[in-house]
Amino acid sequence: MRREKWTKLQMKKNKDDIEKAALLTEPKALEIEKYLKSKLPPKRYTHVLSVRELALDLAEKHGADLRKVNLAALLHDCAKWMQTSELYETAADHRIQLDEIEYHNPSLVHAPVGAMLAVSHFDVDNPEILNAIRIHTTGSSKMTLTDKILYVADFSEPKRNHAAADAVRELAYQDLIKAVFEVSRYKIEHLLAKGVLIHPYTIDAYNSALQEIGEPE
Ligand SMILES: [Fe+2]
Numbered sequence: 001m002r003r004e005k006w007t008k009l010q011m012k013k014n015k016d017d018i019e020k021a022a023l024l025t026e027p028k029a030l031e032i033e034k035y036l037k038s039k040l041p042p043k044r045y046t047h048v049l050s051v052r053e054l055a056l057d058l059a060e061k062h063g064a065d066l067r068k069v070n071l072a073a074l075l076h077d078c079a080k081w082m083q084t085s086e087l088y089e090t091a092a093d094h095r096i097q098l099d100e101i102e103y104h105n106p107s108l109v110h111a112p113v114g115a116m117l118a119v120s121h122f123d124v125d126n127p128e129i130l131n132a133i134r135i136h137t138t139g140s141s142k143m144t145l146t147d148k149i150l151y152v153a154d155f156s157e158p159k160r161n162h163a164a165a166d167a168v169r170e171l172a173y174q175d176l177i178k179a180v181f182e183v184s185r186y187k188i189e190h191l192l193a194k195g196v197l198i199h200p201y202t203i204d205a206y207n208s209a210l211q212e213i214g215e216p217e
């Protein structure tokens with residue numbers, strides 16, 4: 001690599017490292033961490049910090065907005081402490097529109113409720129951050145870079161113990177869209193094996209990632 005190019009890359013890395021260090025100590029991030037630590041079971045809290053760490057690494061690698069990724073990752077499971085009844089009550093109280101599949105699948109509801117809490121508790125109003133939280137479990141057909149990073153980091157952070165996590169995490173550094181495809185494929189296979197409902201957004205994520213990659217011959 002030419003010396004000039006290497007120096008530029010090194011300067012960018014130093015700048016990203018400084019920005020990353022600042023993000024970890026910014027007041028809003030610390031306030032969210034404090035809330036999560038007091039609300040979430042320890043294992044879930046550790047998962048969130050692990051998602052954040054991986055998501056920031058991927059954001060650096062793929063040139064995403066570190067601040068947006070940091071807040072989306074920190075907040076993605078912020079409603080995960082609620083019991084099922086509380087999730088549905090909160091959704092109803094705040095007039096959150098749940099679709100048919102969300103209505104029948106409690107494990108999906110923490111995502112839209114979490115996006116609402118991000119607004120009401122932490123004054124987050126950036127639509128890209130809110131959408132990444134909203135679709136972090138299902139994916140969708142038109143995912144932004146922030147959406148993709150959170151979707152993949154949530155699935156493959158190092159503390160996840162399912163079979164595909166390590167391979168997807170490695171792939172995510174090389175080719176993010178292939179990682180999105182593998183996550184949605186794994187989720188669909190897993191849901192099919194269990195014989196449960198599949199949210200159409202998960203199929204959309206699979207189809208659009210595959211179209212972007214190009215179908216096998
Ligand atoms: Fe989640």
Ligand SMILES: [Fe+2]
Pocket residue numbers: 047051076077154
């Ligand atoms: Fe999560």
